[in-house]
Amino acid sequence: LLAIADGLLPTVRAHFDFPAMHLGLEAIWLMLGAANKYFSAQQPWVLRKSESETDQIRFRTVLYTTLEAVRIAALLVQPVMPESAGKLLDLLGQPADQRTFSALGTRLSHGTVLPPPTGVFPRYQE
Structure with a gap:
């Protein structure tokens, strides 16, 4: 997951520099989709309740x-979502x-x- 996130800058920069910002955002959203799948598959809410030291180490690794x-995504979306990215970075203590x-x-x-x-984002209400 982090290898994918780490490799995004050249792709995003190329798409943002060329009038194809939507492709740069798509690359970021795909990475965030992978992060969501990773988080769900690792089930940190289960790991947290375990008394096993191995599970506690895994729990901290999953959260980190x-x-x-999320930090990498927030950094990359700043040119198009400065306020939301700023809020995310604030929440991450950056x-x-x-x-x-x-x-x-x-x-x-x-x-x-x-x-x-x-x-970070307002709740959608009908």
Whole structure:
């Protein structure tokens, strides 16, 4: 999953530079779809309840990997969704100097204190 996410910048940049922004966004959404499948398949809600040390390590790995995929997506969508991407990066505890494409070469710092969760997108109501 992270190899896919890590390799997105050249694809997204090429599509954003050429008038094909929708293709860059499609690449990001495909990676997020893979992240969603990964998260669901790993069932961190089950791992969290386990008393096994192996399951607890796996639980932390699943959360970290998923958060890292979301961070990469947030960095990449900033040109087209600056407010939403900014909110996501706030929720991931990312300082201003870690919000450029150059931050794609780094990883989330273990032990980063995260703020209380808030909504990024408004709820859809009919």
